[in-house]
Amino acid sequence: MFFMKYVFEFLICTSFIFITSFSSNVYAEQKYTIYLDADFSGATASSLAIQQGITTALAEVDNQIQGIQFELVIKDHRANSLRSRRNLEKFLLDDQALMVFSGLHSPPLLANKSFINDNKILLLDPWAAAGPITRSSSSQNWIFRLSIDDSNAGSFISKKAIEEGFSKPYLLLEDTGWGRSNEKTMTKALQEASIKPVGLSWFNWGAGKNHAKVLLRDIKNSGADVIFFVGNSVEGVTFTHAMVELPENIRLPIRSHWGITGGDFTQKVTATERKKVDLQFIQTSFSFLNDNISPLAENVLALSIKSNEGLNNKTDIKAPTGFVHAYDLTKIVIAAIRQVKLTGDKNQDKVLVHHALEHLAEPVSGLLKTYHRPFTPFSKQKLDAHEALTIDDYSMGRYNSKDEVVLLK
Incomplete structure (x- = not known):
């Protein structure tokens, strides 16, 4: 009887260890990808700068948030709106793809804006400047911009x-x-x-x-x-x-x-x-060429050189605004993700992150400035709700x- 009890307890304990270990491994293997859909053929400098900015911000958190790995996936739309549409369609079929960053060109976003909003694609814009991009014709608005607004x-x-x-x-x-x-x-x-x-x-x-x-x-x-x-x-x-x-x-x-x-x-x-x-x-x-840049900027520059192949000094960032905007926007996204509890389900998590972006509780320190509630819920009465910058940020x-x-x- 004692022997049977011992065997029973051993099996329960072993099963618990196995289940816990299995669950931990599954969680550890959870990965989300971030698509960068930009022109790496004709506007290479801007696309690389955006890539470098995202990579640097992710490196600050060791490429993981809440134990989930985040990985950047490059998509080259070659300034072609139809090719960009196909990249967005691939994104929708990818269960691990959580969000999309766009590039320099406005036409692909303008051509695909309804598709993005209708399919609730979480899209972050660190460069493309056309005014209508962030002004939806419906209540659905899934495009957030940290860039110049035309x-x-x-x-x-x-x-x-x-x-x-x-x-x-x-x-x-x-x-x-x-x-x-x-x-x-x-x-x-x-x-x-x-x-x-x-x-x-x-x-x-x-x-x-x-x-x-x-x-x-x-x-x-x-x-x-x-x-x-x-x-x-x-x-x-x-x-x-x-x-x-x-x-x-x-x-x-x-x-x-x-x-x-x-x-x-x-x-x-x-x-x-x-x-x-x-x-x-x-x-x-x-x-980065400004005199007396902040300690944050010094640290970001050092990390960017460490995290990006081909960057050896600040002059190697050939389209600096792309880097700056992508870095700041990624930091805002990271803050939004930390404000929610990720489930591992793409469709649930993108809704949670969207809501968090519109309701950030804590300020975010970026290169351009400290962002206090950079985005708010969009409506026809609040057309600038998804614009993180204002004319006061221009030069x-x-x-x-x-x-x-x-x-x-």
């Missing part, structure tokens, strides 16, 4: 140009949803200053240099004293080269959106060439002779 960007670029003394701007914009959203906000901002653009021209991706030269000559002949440019790095290179090749007396200053900083602009347009053009572009108000910048982005005070 509802304010056009106003900021216009205001800074007017402060410099320009009064006859010409709008030179790419013919996409991003370009069209900027046309509206720039025109409105100029109207508020009683200024009317002297002209407007649209260009397509892949515009040639000869076409660019013709456009630039026409713009000069219009009487313009400054060009407001909205385009990406490829077209930025084309128009800058075209400007450099024009006679000096017909070159105009360019005040640009930041799309030109997302690719290989400094590799294609040398410092010597850039000296011949008065070029400034919008940025946000943090740079203008330029490239220096070392190909670095320098903020202008």
Whole structure:
């Protein structure tokens, strides 16, 4: 009898140990992936910077939250909205995929916005700036942005140009949803200053240099004293080269959106060439090149070098705003996840994280600033609810002779 009791107790104990061990192993093996759906072919610098920012923020928590491993998965949509849609469809089929970070381009997000919201895809935007991206037409809004918002960007670029003394701007914009959203906000901002653009021209991706030269000559002949440019790095290179090749007396200053900083602009347009053009572009108000950066920024920089292959110093971050925004946005996401209890079920957890993002209880210290409730529940009365930054966080910048982005005070 004693022997049977001993065997029974031994079996119960062994079973308990096995079940506990099995449960622990299952929990330890739980993994969530974060998709980065961006253009790694044409806008490589911006996409890599975003990747580096996310990786650095995850490294701060040893790539795990609540015992669950988080891993970054790279998806290259090559600036193609249909390819981005397919990446989002793959995301929906991936039971381990919890959220998606987007890249530089606005058109893929604008084209797929309804699909994202209808399917409740938790999407974090650290760069794409088109105003409508975070303004849903329904009560469902699953896109959160920590970046420049074109509802304010056009106003900021216009205001800074007017402060410099320009009064006859010409709008030179790419013919996409991003370009069209900027046309509206720039025109409105100029109207508020009683200024009317002297002209407007649209260009397509892949515009040639000869076409660019013709456009630039026409713009000069219009009487313009400054060009407001909205385009990406490829077209930025084309128009800058075209400007450099024009006679000096017909070159105009360019005040640009930041799309030109997302690719290989400094590799294609040398410092010597850039000296011949008065070029400034919008940025946000943090740079690792600033004097006396904070201890937090020093630590982030050191960890970024440790965590990312190819980063050996701060000048290796070629599109710094992408890094800064992605790092800050990932820190906010980590804070939101820590505010809830993850279940391991993707569909339940994304709802929990979405709610937490809109109701963050504790401030989050980032590179740009400390975020106090950066997001709130979205409604038609609160169109800025999913915008973490405001116009007060913007600055203008330029490239220096070392190909670095320098903020202008």
